[in-house]
Amino acid sequence: MATRTGSLDAPPRPPLPRLDPGAGGGAAPRPRRRPPWGRWGLRATALLYLAVMVALPIVAVLTRGFGNGFGALKDAFAAPGAWKAVELTLVLAALTAVINGVFGTLIAYVLVRYRFPGRAALSTIVDIPFAIPTLVTGVMLRALYGPASPVGSFLERHGVHVIFAPAGILLALLFVTLPLVVRTVQPVMLELDRSEEEAAHVLGAGRIRTARSVVLPHLRPPIAAGMLLVFARAIGEFGAVVIVSGNIIGKTLTAPVFIFGLISQFKPEQAAAVASLLFGLSFVLVLVTERLVARRPAKEPEE
Amino acid sequence: MSARTAAPPVAPNATAPRSDAAILRRRRLIHGSLTGIALVYAAVLLIAPLAGIIWAAIKAGGHAWVETFSQPDVRHAFYLTLIITATTVVVTAVLGVVVALMLARDPFPGRALVSAFVDLPLAVSPVIVGLACVLMFGTGGWFKPWFDAHGIQIIFALPSMVLVTIFICIPFVIREVAPLLGELGTEEEEAARTLGASSLQTFFKVTLPNIRWALLYGIALTTARAIGEIGAVLVVSGQITGHTETATLFILRAFDEGRDAQGYIVATTLALVSVLLLSGIEILKHRGERKLAS
Numbered sequence: 308m309a310t311r312t313g314s315l316d317a318p319p320r321p322p323l324p325r326l327d328p329g330a331g332g333g334a335a336p337r338p339r340r341r342p343p344w345g346r347w348g349l350r351a352t353a354l355l356y357l358a359v360m361v362a363l364p365i366v367a368v369l370t371r372g373f374g375n376g377f378g379a380l381k382d383a384f385a386a387p388g389a390w391k392a393v394e395l396t397l398v399l400a401a402l403t404a405v406i407n408g409v410f411g412t413l414i415a416y417v418l419v420r421y422r423f424p425g426r427a428a429l430s431t432i433v434d435i436p437f438a439i440p441t442l443v444t445g446v447m448l449r450a451l452y453g454p455a456s457p458v459g460s461f462l463e464r465h466g467v468h469v470i471f472a473p474a475g476i477l478l479a480l481l482f483v484t485l486p487l488v489v490r491t492v493q494p495v496m497l498e499l500d501r502s503e504e505e506a507a508h509v510l511g512a513g514r515i516r517t518a519r520s521v522v523l524p525h526l527r528p529p530i531a532a533g534m535l536l537v538f539a540r541a542i543g544e545f546g547a548v549v550i551v552s553g554n555i556i557g558k559t560l561t562a563p564v565f566i567f568g569l570i571s572q573f574k575p576e577q578a579a580a581v582a583s584l585l586f587g588l589s590f591v592l593v594l595v596t597e598r599l600v601a602r603r604p605a606k607e608p609e610e
Numbered sequence: 611m612s613a614r615t616a617a618p619p620v621a622p623n624a625t626a627p628r629s630d631a632a633i634l635r636r637r638r639l640i641h642g643s644l645t646g647i648a649l650v651y652a653a654v655l656l657i658a659p660l661a662g663i664i665w666a667a668i669k670a671g672g673h674a675w676v677e678t679f680s681q682p683d684v685r686h687a688f689y690l691t692l693i694i695t696a697t698t699v700v701v702t703a704v705l706g707v708v709v710a711l712m713l714a715r716d717p718f719p720g721r722a723l724v725s726a727f728v729d730l731p732l733a734v735s736p737v738i739v740g741l742a743c744v745l746m747f748g749t750g751g752w753f754k755p756w757f758d759a760h761g762i763q764i765i766f767a768l769p770s771m772v773l774v775t776i777f778i779c780i781p782f783v784i785r786e787v788a789p790l791l792g793e794l795g796t797e798e799e800e801a802a803r804t805l806g807a808s809s810l811q812t813f814f815k816v817t818l819p820n821i822r823w824a825l826l827y828g829i830a831l832t833t834a835r836a837i838g839e840i841g842a843v844l845v846v847s848g849q850i851t852g853h854t855e856t857a858t859l860f861i862l863r864a865f866d867e868g869r870d871a872q873g874y875i876v877a878t879t880l881a882l883v884s885v886l887l888l889s890g891i892e893i894l895k896h897r898g899e900r901k902l903a904s
Contacts, residue, residue, distance in 0.1 A: 345809050346716060349708055349711055349712050349716065350712055350716060350718065352705065352708050353705070353708050353709040353711075353712040353713075353724075354712075354724070356705045356708070356709060357709065357724060357727050357728065357780075360773075360776060360777055360780060361727050361728075361730055361731065361777065361780065362727060363746070364739065364742030364743065364745075364746065364777065365730070365734075365742065367742050367745045367746045367751075367752070368738060368741060368742045368745060371745045410647075410648070410651045413644060413647060413648050413651075414648045414651070414652065416644070416648075417644055417645050417648040418648075421641060421644070421645055423645050425649060429648065429649060429652055432652050432653075432656050432657065433652065433656075434888075435656050435660070435885070436656070437831070437834070437888070438834050438881075438884045438885045438887075438888040438889075439660075439838070439881050439884060439885070440834070440837060440838020440839075440840070440858060440877075440880050440881065440884060441838055441840065442838060442840040442858045442861055442862065442877070443663070443838065443861075443877045443878075443880055443881045444659070446663060446861060446865075446873060446874065446877040447659035447660060447662055447663040447877070447881075448659050448662075449865070450659070450662040450663040450665065450666035450874055451658055451659045451661070451662025451663070452662075453870075455666070455870070456662060456665070456666070458658075458662070478655070478659075481655055482655055482656060482659065485652075485655065485656065514640075539733055542735070543733075543734065543735025543736070543737075543738070544735070545735060545736050545737050545840065545841035546736070546838065546839075546840040546841055546858070549840075549841075549862070550861075550862065550865060563735045563736075563737045563738075563841065564737075566735075566737050566738065566741065567737050567841070567844070567845065570737075570740070570741055570744065570845055575741065575744060575745055575748070575750075578741050579741060579745060582735070582737070582738040582741055585735060585738065586733070586734055586735070586738055589733040589734070589735070590730065590733050590734075592733070593729060593732070593733040594726070597726075597729070
């Protein structure tokens, strides 16, 4: 079964069929002679809605950002801390993708394969980031690791800085993106054919060898898809970051906050140029992800 | 406990029966430590901050809660959040169902492209959404002259705040409803039509009841996201206190002004509302599915 869970903010539910009528029989020809006013009306409304609400704003950003060639982009990167902001964002997003790639897969594995007390609770907890507003995530981290809390002051005394430091941004990104990996990997794990593993085992393969050569090949696409989604989301995250980072230029200023700064300084062209770069990167990542998730069913036909 | 691990019913290495107990012990060790790591990670990353904010909000004391919510600013902020969320829910639900119907039932060329456009808002940073709105309606924007001539203010006013929130929430209803419509097929609708129902009757009597749980779930996700939106709204609103300040913007200002306790209180309220809403819908949905199954 194809799933659409491979997108940012995937709904906290296991597998969903694709937005594709295909097997559902939705595309069956209808033997009617009425003029298809309804269909055309539907089509026009839907397309107009998406064109005005989605396509137009994107076009506005691209045209303003590159209306005068790359001048605006160059100006934007001449600002102090601009490169640092982009670098920090990319590094932290990559770290987030790797850490949550490992732990998200582990949590999905434990949820699918093991029965233990607290399993239902763990499954619910994983979805918490979908419900909590991102700004509130930042506020939560500030409450826990800020100087006013016992945990925060304890860490501070031992030289560990979380709030207004890259560690805080990393924690915020990890929090917001954890369900993306778990909910992308979990449906695939559920569908895995257990008998393949048992066959490998009977043939004398050890646990590690079984995991590496039988299980992992199936899981590689969804894990990669989950990590790419995490990366794309982490690049653009604003709400969770803005309140814990302190936005210190050259130290904890991330790219989205940098863009926000450009807008506040009435430099919309420069903001649009940097935004186009960021947007282009995350859009390509999402397209690649959809490919990764969609390729799977072709290899494993349903029973 | 380990009944569901990948174990063959018979020990594979029958030549070495002695190792059975050892294998079992090792497997239990692996099982236990993996589960332990997963639980600890989830607890430290997700639960600890939740406990942190609840602690901070309780520590503020009852009088701080009363004081916070008796401020006109705070009340107006919640009122504004409510208006923006309600408008967003109505627009994205109604038009979302239209888009979902088209994606699931209307096999026209270019549907894949439209589907990609639906997912686009998920890949765009909210700040960029706000920026796009400023570029279109702000100084030098394409539509500014027309709206100025008609005396309609978009930027630094409610319309732009609603627009950016709609943009960000577009995917949720569509991604819940469209797959279900595809799965349901058109048999029931055809039957209704054959029996003489009009298109509208068919939609309200057959299609809508069938998709109601998916629709409600999409609406819940939309609401949670709209309540919590900050990046885009921050860019377009101008943060005018008591005028264009939503609940999230109030939180931001509270921390800027060193009124941390009020920030914690409003943030806790928002978190509670979102969590209650989503879990309520989740429960309703399970109940609905069970009813359908029986």
